[in-house]
Structures are given as C-alpha cells and as structure tokens.
Amino acid sequence: MKRRGFLAVAGAAFVAGCNKVAESNAGSKLLGAAEKWHQGAHRLLTNREALAPEYPKSAISPYFRGNGSTDPQNGDYPAQAAEGFANWRLEVRGLVENPLSLSLDNIRKLPQRTQVTRHDCVEGWSAIGAWTGPQLSLLLDAAKLRPEAKFIVFRCADNLNGQDYYESVDLIDAYHPQTIVAHLLNGEPLPVKNGAPLRMRIERQLGYKHAKYLTAIEAVASLDDIGKGQGGYWEDRSGYQWYAGI
C-alpha cells in the first residue's frame, strides 16, 4: 500500500510537471511543432501520389462502425433523410472560377473510383470498407481553383455538441487520387451512421478528417477565419492535430 502510494504521488508529480510544460508558451509551441515535423517527414518519405493500401473485397469488415455524429437531428437533415436525400445539393464554392451546385445524380454520373480501404479512427480501431465516388480533383478542376486557394474546407450538415462539423485539407491531400466524395459503401448508398448521402475519403489520414453529411466544398486561402481557426471541428474543440497522418 505504501509503495502504491509512493508511486501514485510520484506519478501525479510527474504528470503535474508535464502539465506545467504543456501550459507554458514554449511548451505548447513545441507540442504543436512536433505535428509539423511528422507531416514534413511523411511528405519527405512519401510521394504525394503514393496510395494508401487497398484490399481485396474479401477483406471488407462485416459491418462498418459509425462514430461521432451517427444520426444528425439538426436543421433539415431528418427531413432530407426521410425523402431519401432526393433534393440534396453539394456546393463547390469559395476561391473558384465556376461555383457548382450538384445533385446526387450529377455526382453519380461523374467518372467513379471504387477503393477498398482501411479506416483508422484516432481512438485506435480500424474498419475496412469499399467506397465509391468521384475523385475530389474532378470537382475542383470543374470549378477551377483560383491561384490563391491553399486549403479545401468540407462543410457538413451535422451539428455536434452545438457546433457545425467541418474539416479541411491542403491541396496535396485534396488532389490525391484516393481522395473521393463517396456516395456508396460496399456498393450500397451510404448508411446514415456513415455519413449519408455524401462523405469525404482522405485515405492517408485518420477518421476525423473524413467529413460526413457533406454539403459544400469550399476553397480558401487561410483557415484562420473558419470556426475557431484550427481547421476542423475536433481541432477547434479538443485540440486534435490538423495533420492526422500520425
């Protein structure tokens, strides 16, 4: 008991010290910088076009876990879901020459990519599914990005804990061949828990980047004025790393 008590005190003291470091200015800067070192190392070691592993159909998980929002009840999402998303629109807007507003039919008629990939949640679990949809690069090229555009922001229909979900990536991940706007999971329209009717697939990053219930794709020059400026819902809310390839 005594030894346990000593361990607990030593552990707590060490934790308190670490918290002090994390709260200090230099400490929090250092913690933030490490994310950039990993991103730099990944970009250095990995070709910008290099693909995340793709699996045979036999590797698909028996069902696909949903996380975060799994049944949005805000705004007109429930009504849209009730009518089978017949009037869903996806906008492509922001720093583009030709803003687009696409129906699900428009999206289904574009050239499609199907990929059996592994989804890795930041919590640690993984699931494998087959995703189908047009490459994001097709939509961006159709809308014609303006040269000032540096990031692509994904706007979502779900409001989680009082804040609208959103995410963002840089142009390298936006133009990656496996970055698709998925409307099918395992050959079926997306289930609501997995982001119906449209979700992003950003295959070289963790699950929270794969924005669900997608309503708009927005080209921007900076992320500073969006949400709380950290580039995504979880980044703003909890301080998750914007670069989620780690």
Added chain:
Amino acid sequence: MKRHSFSTRVWHWSNLVCVVVLFMSGLTISNAHRRLYWGDWGFAPEQAWLEVPRFPDWMTIPGYYSLAVARDWHILMAWPFALMLLFMWVAMLVNRHFKRDIATSRKEWKPANIAADVKAHLKLDFDHGGGKYNFLQKLAYGVVLGVFLPMMVFTGIGISPGMEPTFGWMVDLMGGRQSARSLHFIFAFLLFGFFVVHVLLVLLAGPFRQIRDMITGGRRDEA
C-alpha cells in the same frame, strides 16, 4: 568496473525521460479504445483478443482524459526517443561498448553458465568477475536495445496512416495495422517489465553507487 561512457550516460537519462512520457501518454491513448485486435482491422468486442483495463488518471499524461493532449506528448517525444536510440546504436558500435560489454559469446550460452548466473542472481551476488556485465545483464540490455526499443519505433510507424504508403511492407510484416497496434502495446509492457526489474536490481546492488556512476561515469581508479 569500467566507466560508463558519456554517450551511454546521456542516452540513458534522456531515454528514461522519453520512455516515461511516451508510456504515460500511451496509457491515455490506450484508454481511448481499450481493446486490442490482430490483423488489419477490428473495432468491436467480438474481434478483440484483449480487453485492456482503464488506466487511472494519476498514471497518465495528461492527468485527465484528453486524447488530443496525450497524442501531442506522444508525437513530440517520439522524435527524441527514436533519434537518441539511433545515436546510441551508432555510439555503441563505434566505441565498441556493444561488442565489448553487451554481445555474448557462445561460451556464455552454455546451460551450466546460465544456471550459475541465475543462481548468483538469486543469492543477490552481483559480482561480475572481470567483465562489465554478467550474462543475464548482457541479455537484458541486448534485448532491450536491440528488440524492445526498436520495435516501439517500428510498430509506432506501423500504426501511422501517413507512413503506410511508404512502409506498407512493414505493416504487412507485422500482420496488419491492428497487429502493429497490439505489438506496440505488448512491447511497451515488456519495457515496463524491464524497467521494474532494472530498478529493483539497482536498489539491491547499491543504488547510490549505481546511480552516481550512471551520472558521472564512475571513478577513474576503478576503470
């Protein structure tokens, strides 16, 4: 007893800090999803091979549940940990510490020698004779430096989705991403086991002199 070289001492203490922070922040990350799986995927209880207990706040970094902050620490300390390990290996090969003090000879693997060494340990007799370390010590340090610590780096890379396009072969070698995650956990606890035994033996073998020597290198006249 030979002096500990400067590189050994710097690595020893910096590695201690790195491993402690990585381990304690790793416990928070484990708390985020307390199941382990084999293969490429897994997310539900029926696929798990182990249900991990929840680690209490006093042993985790930060001292409350925050996956984001724990990942910040883990991601930061992974750098000095991996780079210092590389430094230690280069130093150990260049200054012959590895060959002279850690590598074992065929003779040492004879059952009689191993039995004698085990017996000496049980009697708490830590006399090394002429060498710096006895057989069990060489074995422990060799396995920690050559297997446990490098496996933490490799399995860590294996969990990272951004590394997989380049290191997919390594993930395959480990049996998939969830296997890499399980191995990351197993090697972390093997290291923890080493840490406990290591500290215990230092305490039994004369903690003051042992710790002093790992700081200052040890007395010159003993060299």
